Amino acid sequence: DKDVHRTDRTIDFFEGDDLPNPDPDMSVGTNANLEIMKDILVTYNFYNPDLGYVQGMSDLCAPLFVAMGNEAMAFWVFAKFMDRMKSNFLVDQTGMHGQLKTLDSLIRFMDPELYKHFEQTETANLFFCFRWLLVWFKREFQWEDVILLWEVLWTDHLSNQFIMFVALAVLDERRDIILKEMTQFDELLKYINDLSGTINLKSTLERAQVLFEQFRRQVKAMDNKKLELDEQLTQTRGWNERQERAKIQASIEKLCLDDNLRNLLKAFA
Numbered sequence: 001d002k003d004v005h006r007t008d009r010t011i012d013f014f015e016g017d018d019l020p021n022p023d024p025d026m027s028v029g030t031n032a033n034l035e036i037m038k039d040i041l042v043t044y045n046f047y048n049p050d051l052g053y054v055q056g057m058s059d060l061c062a063p064l065f066v067a068m069g070n071e072a073m074a075f076w077v078f079a080k081f082m083d084r085m086k087s088n089f090l091v092d093q094t095g096m097h098g099q100l101k102t103l104d105s106l107i108r109f110m111d112p113e114l115y116k117h118f119e120q121t122e123t124a125n126l127f128f129c130f131r132w133l134l135v136w137f138k139r140e141f142q143w144e145d146v147i148l149l150w151e152v153l154w155t156d157h158l159s160n161q162f163i164m165f166v167a168l169a170v171l172d173e174r175r176d177i178i179l180k181e182m183t184q185f186d187e188l189l190k191y192i193n194d195l196s197g198t199i200n201l202k203s204t205l206e207r208a209q210v211l212f213e214q215f216r217r218q219v220k221a222m223d224n225k226k227l228e229l230d231e232q233l234t235q236t237r238g239w240n241e242r243q244e245r246a247k248i249q250a251s252i253e254k255l256c257l258d259d260n261l262r263n264l265l266k267a268f269a
Helices: 002-006 032-047 057-068 071-089 094-110 112-120 127-134 143-155 163-173 175-181 185-193 201-235 239-254 259-265
Strands: none
Touching: 002 032, 002 057, 032 057, 032 071, 057 071, 057 143, 071 094, 094 112, 094 127, 094 163, 094 201, 094 259, 112 175, 127 163, 127 185, 143 163, 143 201, 163 175, 163 201, 175 185, 201 239, 201 259
């Protein structure tokens, strides 16, 4: 109940307290749309008792309810969305830890200098990106842009994890400020949190696509180089070529890509 009453109250659809709150423990009023959204979330709690309701789900439900304008339609769209998002809300947070690990690997691969800066400022855990991934940037973009972003992510046009490149794009666009001015953990955390509602969707998506193509080209170049070295390795079999073989093998190992990065090139299955 408290989550619902904190969700998007500045939006006309959820504005106002013209009805008494049916919950005796709540001291604030309510309105018809808030009560309907509450019903949607309560229904989902019974629909998926293994997961239930977890804080943050109201952020995912609200735009869908506004877009559908109908309780039944909004529920089923939300339930389908949660089929994809449920790992974000597991009690042990393994889903979120996995995504943060992937983003960690992506930043380290694409921008070693920025990654090193995060290590030096003790922010390499990327905790400041947690909310971005948890609710798909729901609080970072303007309300009107949220569904547009989600529609792009739902298409899986380039990757089923394109959100990683959106996150990378947000950081990349601000990397100079981060590198030059954000020297402490608290400074970086405040700077990132203050971005809420100020990020331009169009330029972010354009940058994310450029970064994805750069990533794809780098992976392809690495794979081609690995094939070339594999061929060299098969041609150096003599006992007097052990040192050369060791050098080639070491080079091959450096070109091996983590599975979590290679999976970024996959479409949604």
